[in-house]
Structures are given as C-alpha cells and as structure tokens.
Amino acid sequence: MECLIPPTVLELARRARAVTVLTGAGMSAESGIPTFRDPATGLWSRFDPMSLASQDGWEADPELVWAWYAWRVGRVRSVEPNAGHHALARWAQRDDVRLHIATQNIDDLHERAGSEVLAHVHGSLLAFRCSVCQEPYQAPIEVPAEPVERLEPPVCDCGQYVRPGVVWFGEMLPQGAFDAALDACLEADLVLVVGTSGIVYPFASLPDIARGHGVPVVEINPEETNLSDHVDHIWRASAAAALPALVEALGN
CATH class of the missing domain: 3.30.1600.10 (SIR2/SIRT2 'Small Domain')
Incomplete structure (x- = not known):
C-alpha cells in the first residue's frame, strides 16, 4: 500500500538543509526488537x-x-535494519543536506544500515x-x-x-550525548520524531525545545503519543513505510 506523504511535511523536507531525526523504540520494533x-x-x-x-x-x-x-x-x-533505517542512511548521503540521528535505542541497527549516529542518548x-x-x-x-x-x-x-x-534507571546519561542531540535540534531546519512514545525524559523534551526556537517538528508514528500535542505536524505512519516514501519523493 502506498504511503501518502502530507504535503506540508514533504515541502519542509525539501527545503531543509539540516535535518535532525530523533528515533525511539518503535523504529527498532519494526525490525523485530x-x-x-x-x-x-x-x-x-x-x-x-x-x-x-x-x-x-x-x-x-x-x-x-x-x-x-x-x-x-x-x-x-x-534481526536486520528495516526499510526506515536504510532510508535514513540514503538521505544522509545526499550532498544538499546535513542529517543527524539521535536515538534512544540501544541497538546498532542505524549503524548496520550505514548511518552515523550522533548520539546514543541511552547508551x-x-x-x-x-x-x-x-x-x-x-x-x-x-x-x-x-x-x-x-x-x-x-x-x-x-x-x-x-x-x-x-543507561540504567537513576544513572546519568552518557557524557555529551544529550548535549549533542540538543545542539543538533537547535541547529536544524527540520526535526523528525520517529517511533518514540515521548515518555522518557530528558529525551522527550527535545521536540518542545526545538519548537521553542522556531524549528518545525514532525511526528512520524502510527499511534498517538505523549508528544502528539507538542509537535507542528503529525504523520500517522510507521518508520518503515514513511521514511522510504519520503526519501524517494525527495529524489536524487
């Protein structure tokens, strides 16, 4: 089934020269984790x-x-990286965009798909x-x-x-990881929040902080989350469907 891209989201992605992608457990779940x-x-x-x-x-x-x-x-x-992981790796290879990934996930699926991860915020x-x-x-x-x-x-x-x-409950985040994710959000033209429930802080605060600095934030998630009322645009689709469709629509 074709994954329909919200026109506003596609236009934001086309204009963006710096994109920060915040990923959560929902992205890895599509690989079977x-x-x-x-x-x-x-x-x-x-x-x-x-x-x-x-x-x-x-x-x-x-x-x-x-x-x-x-x-x-x-x-x-x-398990193997899914289509969403591979799409982000292809997007990052484009000459006209600087793409950063900050993730809550503790696996290596982004890296195995070919992406460089800026921050594993939870280790x-x-x-x-x-x-x-x-x-x-x-x-x-x-x-x-x-x-x-x-x-x-x-x-x-x-x-x-x-x-x-x-990172276990009650422990400090890895040195510099959250700060790197925060800087990437503030310097972005677009922030995508993919497959995260928005429950765990301080990671869940990043979309709000980005919006407070005028950066448009898009949630990509098939379900409503704690973040849904705190983003600019919502795309109700899975990472494995939405991200390949978006990258393909952006062209070469």
Missing part, C-alpha cells in the same frame, strides 16, 4: 524489566541481570564496560542459544564484572 515496555515472554515474563535495569538490581544479582542483557544481545544480532547495549573501573571491554561475549536465568558476566582485567553500556 520488542520495546522495553512490551510484555516479556517465556523465561523473562516472571521478572520486572525495571528491576533488571537498575544499579540495585545489578548489585543484588549480577548473574541474573547479565543473562537478561545477553539474551537481548542475541535478539539484536538476530549502547553492545558497548560493554567494567562496572567498577569503567574500562571498555572489547572481547567477544557469550550469547546463549536459548534464554538462561543466570549467566556469569565477563571479568575485567581489574577483576570486576563487566556490564552492558546502557
């Missing part, structure tokens, strides 16, 4: 994801937390580091073929456990 708040299935249905994404949870049972993240690594590795699942000395951990990690309830984390050279490089 469940959103963080989706009901878990199988082994992990017995656990509250919130308790697995905190320093307290890690300190209480690092083997349980690591097993959950190892399972999530396996899920990410098993990266695949950027492992020591839980104590913070030294990056580069060695391959074991990913079980089937979910297991406990798995011992790798050990850093300092003797402490390695953890995923994601």
Whole structure:
C-alpha cells in the first residue's frame, strides 16, 4: 500500500538543509526488537524489566541481570535494519543536506544500515564496560542459544564484572550525548520524531525545545503519543513505510 506523504511535511523536507531525526523504540520494533515496555515472554515474563535495569538490581544479582542483557544481545544480532533505517542512511548521503540521528535505542541497527549516529542518548547495549573501573571491554561475549536465568558476566582485567553500556534507571546519561542531540535540534531546519512514545525524559523534551526556537517538528508514528500535542505536524505512519516514501519523493 502506498504511503501518502502530507504535503506540508514533504515541502519542509525539501527545503531543509539540516535535518535532525530523533528515533525511539518503535523504529527498532519494526525490525523485530520488542520495546522495553512490551510484555516479556517465556523465561523473562516472571521478572520486572525495571528491576533488571537498575544499579540495585545489578548489585543484588549480577548473574541474573547479565543473562537478561545477553539474551537481548542475541535478539539484536538476530534481526536486520528495516526499510526506515536504510532510508535514513540514503538521505544522509545526499550532498544538499546535513542529517543527524539521535536515538534512544540501544541497538546498532542505524549503524548496520550505514548511518552515523550522533548520539546514543541511552547508551549502547553492545558497548560493554567494567562496572567498577569503567574500562571498555572489547572481547567477544557469550550469547546463549536459548534464554538462561543466570549467566556469569565477563571479568575485567581489574577483576570486576563487566556490564552492558546502557543507561540504567537513576544513572546519568552518557557524557555529551544529550548535549549533542540538543545542539543538533537547535541547529536544524527540520526535526523528525520517529517511533518514540515521548515518555522518557530528558529525551522527550527535545521536540518542545526545538519548537521553542522556531524549528518545525514532525511526528512520524502510527499511534498517538505523549508528544502528539507538542509537535507542528503529525504523520500517522510507521518508520518503515514513511521514511522510504519520503526519501524517494525527495529524489536524487
């Protein structure tokens, strides 16, 4: 089915020479990665994801937390970037536009599609580091073929456990990541908000800040979100349908 582009959105995209795209879990969900708040299935249905994404949870049972993240690594590795990821990579290759991507997603699907990501505001699942000395951990990690309830984390050279490089509840965002996303929004001619629910702050504040500085903001999402009343234009379509249609309409 053809994805109809709102004429105002197409005109904004044609005029824009600096575009900032803010992506959320809905974009990765179209590749088969469940959103963080989706009901878990199988082994992990017995656990509250919130308790697995905190320093307290890690300190209480690092083997349980690591097993959950190892399972999530396996899920990410098993899927491919969707048409929306590839469309953004093609758009960024155009000579007449400067396109920045800031994402809440902790996967590497944007990069695997060929995009350079300005900011992983909530960290990266695949950027492992020591839980104590913070030294990056580069060695391959074991990913079980089937979910297991406990798995011992790798050990850093300092003797402490390695953890995923994601931002847990109560932790600071990666140094400079939010500031880079904010600067990109303020310097843009157009901000696209794609597949994010607008629940998690401070990322959810970026569209409002951009609008306050006169930057037009477009939401691309098949569902109404917390951001829908705080954008200039709404396009009710999925990322995998809307972004390829938009990039194709922009031409070569």
